[in-house]
Amino acid sequence: MHKSRTARGAWGSLFLLGILLAAVVLAWSPQVGAQSLVDAAKKEGKVVIYGSLESESMDAIAKIFTKKYGINVEYWRAASNKVLDRVLTEARSGRPLYDVVVTNRGPMLFLKKENVFGKYVSPESANFPEDVRDPDGLLSPIYRMGVVGILYNTKLVKPGEAPKSLDDLLNPKWRGKWVIPDPSRHFTTGVWVRNLEEFYGKDWLTFAKKLADTKPILVESFIPAAQKVLSGEALAGVTYVKYVYIFGKEGAPLDYVRLPKMLADGHNVGIGAMAPHMNAAKLFEDFFISKEGMENLAKQGEFVTTKGLYPPIKDAEKIKPVAMEELSDADYKKWSAEFQKLFVSK
Amino acid sequence: MKTDSAELPRAASIVSCWRDPFALTVAGVAVVLAFLSLYPTAMLFYGSFTTAHLGETGKLSLANYVRAYTDPATFTLLFDSFVFALGASVFSLLLALFLAWVTVRTNAPFRRIFELTAIVPNIFPPILIAISWTLLLSPSVGMINAILKSIFHLTESPLNIYSLPGLMFVEGLILAPLAFLIISAALMGMDPSLEESARMLGSSQFQIMRRVTFPLMRPAILAGGTLNFVRALESFDTPAIIALPARIEVFTTKIYREALAAYPPDYNLAATYGVSLLAVALVFVALYRRFTSRVEAFATVTGKGFRPHTIDLGPWKFVASGGALAILIMMVVLPVAMLFLISILPYYHVPTLETIKLATLKHYAYIFHNQRVYKAIGNSLLLAVCGATVAMFLAALTSYITVKTKIFGRGLLEGLTFLPWAFPSTALAIGLLWGYVKIPLPIYATIWILLIAYVTRFLPYGLRSVSSTIVQIHRDLEDASKACGGGFWTTLRRILFPLMRPGLIAGWIILATIFMREFSLSLFLYTPSSEPVGPLLYFLWLDGLTGPLGALGILVSVVSVVLVIVARRYSRISG
Numbered sequence: 070m071h072k073s074r075t076a077r078g079a080w081g082s083l084f085l086l087g088i089l090l091a092a093v094v095l096a097w098s099p100q101v102g103a104q105s106l107v108d109a110a111k112k113e114g115k116v117v118i119y120g121s122l123e124s125e126s127m128d129a130i131a132k133i134f135t136k137k138y139g140i141n142v143e144y145w146r147a148a149s150n151k152v153l154d155r156v157l158t159e160a161r162s163g164r165p166l167y168d169v170v171v172t173n174r175g176p177m178l179f180l181k182k183e184n185v186f187g188k189y190v191s192p193e194s195a196n197f198p199e200d201v202r203d204p205d206g207l208l209s210p211i212y213r214m215g216v217v218g219i220l221y222n223t224k225l226v227k228p229g230e231a232p233k234s235l236d237d238l239l240n241p242k243w244r245g246k247w248v249i250p251d252p253s254r255h256f257t258t259g260v261w262v263r264n265l266e267e268f269y270g271k272d273w274l275t276f277a278k279k280l281a282d283t284k285p286i287l288v289e290s291f292i293p294a295a296q297k298v299l300s301g302e303a304l305a306g307v308t309y310v311k312y313v314y315i316f317g318k319e320g321a322p323l324d325y326v327r328l329p330k331m332l333a334d335g336h337n338v339g340i341g342a343m344a345p346h347m348n349a350a351k352l353f354e355d356f357f358i359s360k361e362g363m364e365n366l367a368k369q370g371e372f373v374t375t376k377g378l379y380p381p382i383k384d385a386e387k388i389k390p391v392a393m394e395e396l397s398d399a400d401y402k403k404w405s406a407e408f409q410k411l412f413v414s415k
Numbered sequence: 416m417k418t419d420s421a422e423l424p425r426a427a428s429i430v431s432c433w434r435d436p437f438a439l440t441v442a443g444v445a446v447v448l449a450f451l452s453l454y455p456t457a458m459l460f461y462g463s464f465t466t467a468h469l470g471e472t473g474k475l476s477l478a479n480y481v482r483a484y485t486d487p488a489t490f491t492l493l494f495d496s497f498v499f500a501l502g503a504s505v506f507s508l509l510l511a512l513f514l515a516w517v518t519v520r521t522n523a524p525f526r527r528i529f530e531l532t533a534i535v536p537n538i539f540p541p542i543l544i545a546i547s548w549t550l551l552l553s554p555s556v557g558m559i560n561a562i563l564k565s566i567f568h569l570t571e572s573p574l575n576i577y578s579l580p581g582l583m584f585v586e587g588l589i590l591a592p593l594a595f596l597i598i599s600a601a602l603m604g605m606d607p608s609l610e611e612s613a614r615m616l617g618s619s620q621f622q623i624m625r626r627v628t629f630p631l632m633r634p635a636i637l638a639g640g641t642l643n644f645v646r647a648l649e650s651f652d653t654p655a656i657i658a659l660p661a662r663i664e665v666f667t668t669k670i671y672r673e674a675l676a677a678y679p680p681d682y683n684l685a686a687t688y689g690v691s692l693l694a695v696a697l698v699f700v701a702l703y704r705r706f707t708s709r710v711e712a713f714a715t716v717t718g719k720g721f722r723p724h725t726i727d728l729g730p731w732k733f734v735a736s737g738g739a740l741a742i743l744i745m746m747v748v749l750p751v752a753m754l755f756l757i758s759i760l761p762y763y764h765v766p767t768l769e770t771i772k773l774a775t776l777k778h779y780a781y782i783f784h785n786q787r788v789y790k791a792i793g794n795s796l797l798l799a800v801c802g803a804t805v806a807m808f809l810a811a812l813t814s815y816i817t818v819k820t821k822i823f824g825r826g827l828l829e830g831l832t833f834l835p836w837a838f839p840s841t842a843l844a845i846g847l848l849w850g851y852v853k854i855p856l857p858i859y860a861t862i863w864i865l866l867i868a869y870v871t872r873f874l875p876y877g878l879r880s881v882s883s884t885i886v887q888i889h890r891d892l893e894d895a896s897k898a899c900g901g902g903f904w905t906t907l908r909r910i911l912f913p914l915m916r917p918g919l920i921a922g923w924i925i926l927a928t929i930f931m932r933e934f935s936l937s938l939f940l941y942t943p944s945s946e947p948v949g950p951l952l953y954f955l956w957l958d959g960l961t962g963p964l965g966a967l968g969i970l971v972s973v974v975s976v977v978l979v980i981v982a983r984r985y986s987r988i989s990g
Binding site for chain 2: 146147150151153154155157159160161162163175179254256287288289290293296297301302398401409413
């Protein structure tokens, strides 16, 4: 009896040891896997990325990646709809030249639906909150947010006179003096207007109509919107908050309105299902969304989703980005027609 | 022993034909021309008749046409396109008629200066004229509007370029030089004896104009009008700058919207509208050809060595010069001045006396230091040099075969060059995208698709330039070379090319200036790594970077002026 109990105990401790060993092996295995991935990636020698992330921001990360692994990064930068177009066309013609795609969530979801991406869950995605991860494992977590806010020209607008809320833009003194990308043409702005529902509930369309009635200056996209505020042609404008840093570091007189909540557009990374450099692509995604990658991206003014990392913009840590609900292409078609009536009617 | 291959009997064996360099060259040129012009046409049709996405292969169907022509917006588009093209061509004709009449027929002072109108399009890209006029007449920032507002104490801007009349006005200014060339040539070649007879019979100056001059000029006016109508219909530069923001939909903006601005892009619908535009263009170009052949058939050009009678306008001659000067100011002076102004202003504003102190050269520094601008200039230079060389080589061979030889099927070659001449750039671009997406060569999404597009679309310009020299070379020279044992290639290299040189160089330079700032094809075919100057100018405009835009525009125009002066020297030698 006693003997058997000892035996059982011995067996038990052996069992425990086994579990421990297995745990150790498991704990080590990502590192082991990573090493084989690094070797395979090095053999491929380069990685080709298509994306809409600013070239400067990508260069900062690519430089470190190349130094670390000796793998060259070829980056093709274009507006998000052009990235969508080229990726889609190359995928459909069966000759994809890209390995990695990095752009806004709307086009990324569209490409995902078109089966452009292969499955890859980077070990680094564990560092991101659960709600920004892709349940299907086809996209990276939402690694950054394009926070959309109100920017104003600090030379032309005194601090006390800047709008304090979206509703302030309805004040007649702003009529025709603020700028917004045309929501019936610019996809992200269309999504933004549709997502005003987050703040105004079912009255969002009424509010959108009131905004439109103030006759804002309409431009093609977020960069010209910021440019108009910079040049003084508009006093304020709806655009990315990150331009406060990007243009500000060159001395531009820009600040943003401290809205309690701001709508934001998610961004993902995806790896082509037929990527010519599959391993280099995986390694790049690992590095891109790693803490080191995200730190560098935050330094470029981006709002990354890794906890505790903020762009060098005043009060950035106080901003509460609210991820926007994306629109499908059919929904966008429908709403863009509606926004055309509101914003552009003659 | 075969020496003169062109005169080989038709019964010659196929084997000897195969070895014959001349026959091989003809066949080679024919294949290249056919591939350049027919392949994108076929693929444009394919794109419009399939429901498969760009890059996929699929079944044929009429679904795109049903989609396009059951959309009520298509009929608004058709109507607006025709109204725009008609308005622009009529306005351009009025300007051209007045200018041609003043420069050719009257004693108005300084009339030689107004002849410079003809070279404006070689120097100043249409997209820059459209941008300059937008900066002058935009309701929010237009300089003319600002001045009118301050003079008349208005609260609203009186003029709005973002309208159908605004669009017609600018396109009319851009197209006027083309009509001016046709009409002034016809005026110069007119037989003065017909007018003399009318005068002898007691007609007044006005009666002569109405009863004799105008009817004689009618074919030239019709030809100029038709050509400008079709050019307006095909143009994308002005509509991109004015019609897109104004929400006026014409054929070319619709193609742009489906292929480049839709989410996601719809290349099937783009191809469908492209086919429609091509069909309309072909009809009107055919009409134009009929009118020009009538110009020649009309017995107005007689080869008599005197110019038509110059009309003494008396004191009215100053009014005539003033009017012509006003047109020249609208066509050249104001746009150039505007461009120069924005290039030296630190930020865009209506200039005051203090502006002089603000003037800066920083935008010129920017275009020389900015990576993107630097790369775009490099791309455009590469395209201009390679494109013009390839196109002129092809043009020289083609025009030699069609003009100098009597080989069977040379008419076919001529026909093949007709298609690109009528091909609207936007439609050709869509056809090329469909054509090269599946070809496993690095052409799609590289700079080489731009090169192919440029050579295809502008080959006729090179042909025109080289044909005028080649007709002057006497056949004896070739025969002498052959008699001395020179083969086809030797004759071409040692005799013909050197004699054709002035025409070749003039054509080369004209093509190079066009390629330096080509816009309509490039916008559809470029990728960020192969971005040339034309699309870059457009994006600088969209991003509101008027300073760098002005500086780059001035730089491109100055380079063009130099090239055009050189080209004119050479063409004068040839002519």
